Amino acid sequence: MTEATRRPRIGFLGIGIMGEAMVLRLLDLGYSVTVWNLEPERLDTVVPHGAVAAETPAAVAAASDIVMLCVLHMTAVERCIFGADGVAAIRPGPSLVIDFSTADPEGTRRAAARLKELTGAGWVDAPVSGGPQLARTGQMTVMAGGSDEDFAQAKAIVEQMAGNLTLMGPVGAGQTTKILNQAIVGTGYVIMAEALMLAEAAGIDAARLPQCLAGGLADSSLLQRLYPQMQQRAFDPPTSYARQLLKDLKAVSAFAQGLGLDLKVIEQGVQRYKDYVALGHEMSESAAIVKLYEHDADRSLGRS
Known part of the structure; x- marks a missing residue:
């Protein structure tokens, strides 16, 4: 050569x-x-x-x-x-x-x-x-x-x-785009966790939700790839860390505020991951944020 x-x-x-x-x-x-x-x-x-x-x-x-x-x-x-x-x-x-x-x-x-x-x-x-x-x-x-x-x-x-x-x-445009990506991903993780908790509480077959919604407006990679991981509680070994997603969501929030925007859904996503990490899950799988909702449910029922 x-x-x-x-x-x-x-x-x-x-x-x-x-x-x-x-x-x-x-x-x-x-x-x-x-x-x-x-x-x-x-x-x-x-x-x-x-x-x-x-x-x-x-x-x-x-x-x-x-x-x-x-x-x-x-x-x-x-x-x-x-x-x-x-x-x-x-x-x-x-x-x-x-x-x-x-x-x-x-x-x-x-x-x-x-x-x-x-x-x-x-x-x-x-x-x-x-x-x-x-x-x-x-x-x-x-x-x-x-x-x-x-x-x-x-x-x-x-x-x-x-x-x-x-x-x-130009240089920096990739990082700006990643901020937008993380806004979608971070809040999407929270939405998937909440949808799962709702499905399980309602008594339907939660495992069949991705199949049922495939091709509709609710379909996404998050629904097809992330939701089943949450539903199966398949979190080990981690494929991403909660501390990293929290860091990214904080960056999204700071970027939005720097542009003079108040994006309330993103702020809720930041807070949810702050709460999750505060429970000692800094190095846990990002998708395991569903555990935060289980923790909240246990507290509301007096089980913890």
Whole structure:
């Protein structure tokens, strides 16, 4: 394989639930992947499959043409890129950063401009949706922001990882779109939990609801994929964490307030997840918020 046609070397920072699935997908596709995670024990989920462990983000950058990351929040993004041992410490460094994290639009724009000034590298913000199963099979949804040139470079790889990849505008547009996605998802989780509690209390066959409503206006991926998980109480192992969805919903609320909007359904969703996490479910499955309603029902009946 010539230099012009060889696969780019990939670096990946953040081997959480989604990061693990994406790295395994890249390895399946034949990419060389160098990885780092703040908690190094998480690397055991990908290194046996061919990923190469590195001790710092800078070491990942030194071994990579393109660096991807999927970390908890904007502070973690900035640590990975601009920390003393971060990606920006390497000269010359990777040509492109692809950030799959859910972060904030303005922070992303600042980080992209700073990295461009320091190293000349491009930036594509590419937050994702669909969960680890779809990430593992290359069917996740990716909402991207970046220049046409940077997106074209990212697309050659990311389209192999995604069933739906859309450029929504310049840097930061992907993160703005993810805010809208999380507004729908976060409040949708609450609605699914309430619909389930209502169905069970009414005495109908709650398990048949997705089949019954398929094709109607109430149909959705949430009804077909999330509701059955709630109805079966299939929450282990978690596919997402309640603390993460609460963080995202708080970001939706702050974004809306920054635009002068008072969105009451979203505010109720934030409060419901605050209540759920306050019961000690920070690291529980996001869909298990139905347990909050069971807790509320027990309290109303004097059982707790």
